[in-house]
Amino acid sequence: MNLIIKGILAGFWLIIVPAASGVPFLRKKDRYTPGECFLTGYLFLFALAEVMILTTYYLRTSLHILVQCYAAAAGLAALWGIICLRKQAGRLAADIKDSVRGASPYFWCALILIFMQMCILAVYAHFDADDAFYVATATTAVQTDSIFTVNPYTGFSYGNYVPSRYILSPFPIFLAVISQLCGGLHPAITAHTVFPPVFQMLAYMVLYQIGRRWFRNDSMRRGIFLFLAAALNCFTSYSIYNAGTFQMVRIWQGKALLASAFLPLLFFLSLSIVMEEQPEYPWPLLFLANASCCLLSSMGIMLAPLVQGIFLLFALFRFKSPKRLLKGILCCMPSLILGIIYLFVLKA
């Protein structure tokens, strides 16, 4: 299939579908932005992918069945989102127009810088030997039409061995699914050329939402905030361990996306839901965010409840509400369940 058609398919599955499938979760909100829809959509789709991949792995189903199931579910969610959006489309378009008009020049400067970063990531290559597992798992899954049954390092069957650290966080399989949905685009091309600009945009949308929360009625400071965040990220190569480096050089890997976008998103959601008397977003989003972190990396299974736990403790002191605490703990369930499975079943 022509590369351009594959590119269009990538845009459909990685931008349109997430943006549309996020709408139903926000429809009870008075006003919501396309950015919020996009981020919410990713929370839903990643949580969906986590459930579907784990189910198909345990049922020993082939990759193409998973691809069909994911496409059907994500497609239906997007369709539902478009139906929900129909009544709000005019209002949303007017809001976008107002936001563009009201954006400060600093915001446009930030956009220029972010766009340059996205171009660099899409055009240039960064070699990371961790791809030997992460991307090779996806190429192997596509090649063998299977999920975690063949060792990506060698191409030989895993046999009875279970890659326990990775199966609970099957982001490489999500990569395989998306590459198949993009007309059979090579998973390495999807990972190294398609994912980076999309996920870079996602990471900055999270930062923008944080800025919007901190500077609600001050577009100038919001613009400066976003610009400074983007500028700081250009100078993070002082060590290979910090979140900024992971964002700027290998954002296609689940752990990098976790560090650069989903932990900050969890931080933002915790501030907006757990720490607010009247939550700005529905509680289930926190549950989806936790499940998304689990999909991305085994680190997410541990770090997500740490972030949520800190805010739950703050909220307990502030609101003295056991109900809120219980809701928060329920939102950590994906991490808690997978953590227990890992520590006491797979590791044992």
Next chain:
Amino acid sequence: MKESINWIITNWKLYWGDGSFQYLLLAAIIYLIGWKRKKRSVQQVLLYLLAGLLLFICPLTATFIQKCIGETVYWRVLWILPVTPVIALAGAEFPENRHTDFLHSGLIIIFISAAVICANSLLHSGNYTRTYNHQKVPDEVANICNLVQENAQEGAEVCLAADDHVASYVRVYDPSIIMPYGRRTKGSLDQNSRSLYQAINADSPDYGRIAELAADKDCSFISVAIPENFDAAGMESMGYTLIGTVNQYGVFKRMTA
């Protein structure tokens, strides 16, 4: 306890490397505490930072977390700290709203220049390179894989033994090629595979030994760095013939296979 504290300090140093972001963060925190502490949003983020740092520093929580995520990656706990947002928050809080048009225009020019400088700095950070293959693996790996596939028997399974650099990307580029071991011997089936890995990655490779071990693992191809005055006798004794070179790598095919 002392060991645990040393380990925490080591991870702290690893995370920040030789940069100055930790000082920027400290300056941002001092500024926010000093001048903006009455804002609720600032109070929340500062409290969260403090709690996150305590979790990282406290030997008790550190020991527990290390047991769950593994000792070697303990520095990843610092990912929960919103370092960039906090520094950017302090930076955005800093300027006053009283701008003249002249100052405003000047600032915008400075911001646009800064954007170009930042992008340029990023591009020249040494992290990025151009490749001539769409998969964006090192070009020599792509060329080795292409050479191997061009010379492979139709329908036959292709097994390639290569050094660690090449082995890390072969199956990223072409998953139809199987290997006796992966990156850092991961996935190797037995001791012979590990011995082959060590032989092929040795500073001065014994080509005869490499060929012998590769033949034992039924490798139809070998890719190994060869010197200019390479003597092929060792390889040929086991049926491996040089079919081409890619940069410093010689690619050998087992003719009897």
